[in-house]
Amino acid sequence: MINTxxxxxxxxxxxxxxxxxxxxxxxxxxxxxSTDLQELNRNFETGKISELQFIEGFQEHIPDASIEEIRHAWNSIIPDSTIPLYRLEFLQKLSTKYRLFLLSNTDAMHIEKFQHKAGMSFYRDFYQCFEKIYFSFEMGLRKPDAEIFNYVIKKHNLAPKRTLFVDDKKENTDAAKAAGLKVWNLQVGQEDVVNLFEKIIL
Incomplete structure (x- = not known):
């Protein structure tokens, strides 16, 4: 039976x-x-380079772009509307019955943008649903590397067979499955996290 x-x-x-x-x-x-921009992204997501170094890496390809223009383009992935309220309410209910963790490949710029868009009250309510929040740029690790899953399992003494991992990328759920976790590879646009109980027997 799933407990995490x-x-x-x-x-x-x-x-x-x-x-x-x-x-x-x-x-x-x-x-x-290009491949060097993909590597730049990986380095930023794992905290190996600063925001300025990341932006300067883009300026090597688009030298006429300003720091603010690059920051705006990078953050455009985050829409004006952030987390729908119904998902937060679902998560709050879920947190009373299960140990919850957040494990995200992300960077400092995106998290700062999310928090600004959501507002302090909302993002604090969201964060409080989790026992621990893990961002790749703070950990120095990223999915789908096995090390990141093993770290969380050992750090919190989790039982893999009683732990469910939910992600929209198959390479990440495949890696989690290889680490012994139960998985749900959520199909974006076709499924919603609030339908968890319809998809997974907890």
Missing amino acids: IIFDFGDIFINLDKDAPIIEFKKLGLTEW
Whole structure:
């Protein structure tokens, strides 16, 4: 029987607009998402580089873009409406029955933007639902690396067979499954986290 649930953040609780940054960066003159930009993103997500170093990495490809323009383009993935209230209410009810954790590949810029959009009262209510919140940029680890799942399991003495991991990316749920966790690979646009009890026998 499940007693613990580890949730991803983006497209599980907060709806992301993943096409927006591509559109915004094209406006700034970026022609392709090269492998070095992907590596730049990984380094930012794992806290290996600062926000300024991240932005300067983009400026090597779009030298005429300002710091604020790049920051705006990068943060455009986060829409004006953040977490729907019904998801927060669902999470609050869930937190009375299960140990809950948040495990997200994200960076300091996106989290700052989310908190600004949501407002202090709302994001505090959201964060308080979790026993512990893990952001990749603070941990120095990211999904789907096995190390990140093993760290959370050992740190909180979790029983993998009694722990459910929810994520929208199959490579992440596959890695969690390999670590012994139960998984739900949520299909964005077709499923909603509030339908958890319809999808998973807890």
